[in-house]
Amino acid sequence: MSKSQFDPATHPHRRFNPLTNEHVLVSPHRNKRPWLGQVEPPQPSNLPQYDPNCYLCPGNTRAGGRKTDIYNDTLIFENDFAAVLPPPGPAAPSAPHPLLQTEPVQGGCDVLIFHPRHDLTLARLSLPDIRKVIDEWCKIYLQRGREEGIAYVQIFENKGAMMGCSNPHPHGQVWSLSIVPTLPATEIKNLKNYALTTTLESSAPRGPYGRACMLCEYVHFEVGVESESGRVVTKNEHWVALVPWWAVWPFEILLLPYKRHISSITSLTDEGKDSFAQILSTVTKRYDNLFACSFAYSMGIHQRPLPRPEGSEGEDEDDVAHLHLHFAPPLLRSASVRKFLVGYVPSANETCVVSLNAGVA
Numbered sequence: 001m002s003k004s005q006f007d008p009a010t011h012p013h014r015r016f017n018p019l020t021n022e023h024v025l026v027s028p029h030r031n032k033r034p035w036l037g038q039v040e041p042p043q044p045s046n047l048p049q050y051d052p053n054c055y056l057c058p059g060n061t062r063a064g065g066r067k068t069d070i071y072n073d074t075l076i077f078e079n080d081f082a083a084v085l086p087p088p089g090p091a092a093p094s095a096p097h098p099l100l101q102t103e104p105v106q107g108g109c110d111v112l113i114f115h116p117r118h119d120l121t122l123a124r125l126s127l128p129d130i131r132k133v134i135d136e137w138c139k140i141y142l143q144r145g146r147e148e149g150i151a152y153v154q155i156f157e158n159k160g161a162m163m164g165c166s167n168p169h170p171h172g173q174v175w176s177l178s179i180v181p182t183l184p185a186t187e188i189k190n191l192k193n194y195a196l197t198t199t200l201e202s203s204a205p206r207g208p209y210g211r212a213c214m215l216c217e218y219v220h221f222e223v224g225v226e227s228e229s230g231r232v233v234t235k236n237e238h239w240v241a242l243v244p245w246w247a248v249w250p251f252e253i254l255l256l257p258y259k260r261h262i263s264s265i266t267s268l269t270d271e272g273k274d275s276f277a278q279i280l281s282t283v284t285k286r287y288d289n290l291f292a293c294s295f296a297y298s299m300g301i302h303q304r305p306l307p308r309p310e311g312s313e314g315e316d317e318d319d320v321a322h323l324h325l326h327f328a329p330p331l332l333r334s335a336s337v338r339k340f341l342v343g344y345v346p347s348a349n350e351t352c353v354v355s356l357n358a359g360v361a
């Protein structure tokens with residue numbers, strides 16, 4: 001190969017993430033380096049249907065002393081060890097220096113158990129059961145998002161001990177906050193800037209007020225790329241899962257609707273929710289099949305900070321958000337070797353060491 005011929009699959013380069021306005025250093029050749037570092041224990045795949053010591057199984061006592069209800073499908077309850085507390089809260093003290101600012105944050109934290117069975121992850125749930133999880137996401141987003149003082153509702157799931165999950169019983173969390181967190185605030189800011197400054201002629205769906213939508217444009221391009229050279233992992237009638245151009249994690253996935261601009265999960269039709277359930281099932285199954293293990297990941301839903309006010313009609317500024325999910329899985333080259341965000345990453349810049357089409361396989 002000529003020295004002047006650039007090959008993104010082997011040569012170091014950086015890629016731009018327009019959602020965060022940051023770059024990621026891509027070094028695919030480093031995936032060949034020998035590994036004598038930490039090896040993760042096998043992820044348990046033979047969990048019992050019921051664990052008497054699990055505080056999320058029906059009827060069991062939780063760590064805080066409360067009993068978990070008997071339930072037949074999903075269950076939502078307030079987190080016994082919430083990261084934020086409901087209002088009212090005390091005022092922050094005066095800053096001893098302008099650089100030492102404190103801002104109180106109030107809100108609530110909820111736990112959503114996906115199923116009474118201790119062993120059924122999203123990858124193993126039936127499509128009707130996944131649809132029930134989606135319906136509960138919609139319900140809690142509406143409920144918490146309409147509470148006084150709430151500015152943002154974050155839905156997420158941590159799966160696997162290596163991603164910090166404290167209990168293997170399949171569940172997710174919902175944090176409702178009096179502020180908009182940094183990452184979604186940054187994304188929304190950049191989505192707004194794109195909508196206001198871009199005049200690109202395109203056949204992609206448009207965002208609110210007929211303006212360009214960054215994610216509509218991006219996913220429209222990716223879906224049109226030939227499968228052999230593209231980054232699309234799977235798609236159905238309404239949703240697509242792809243490895244984003246700016247991926248940081250080895251098998252990162254961006255999951256989003258691609259046929260029209262949708263700002264939140266509550267704007268999905270019944271058909272769109274069924275398609276959502278189907279692609280969640282497909283993606284999580286593919287993860288498990290990749291290394292024949294219960295694949296760890298952290299997943300978060302990004303959308304409008306809050307649902308539209310009751311009775312409102314038409315579009316508003318928050319509709320610039322395009323509903324999407326980020327899947328960040330830590331495994332690098334096998335079920336036992338994970339990526340560590342250390343060294344150059346906290347000191348300088350995000351990095352990726354896997355060819356960014358590898359996740360499609």
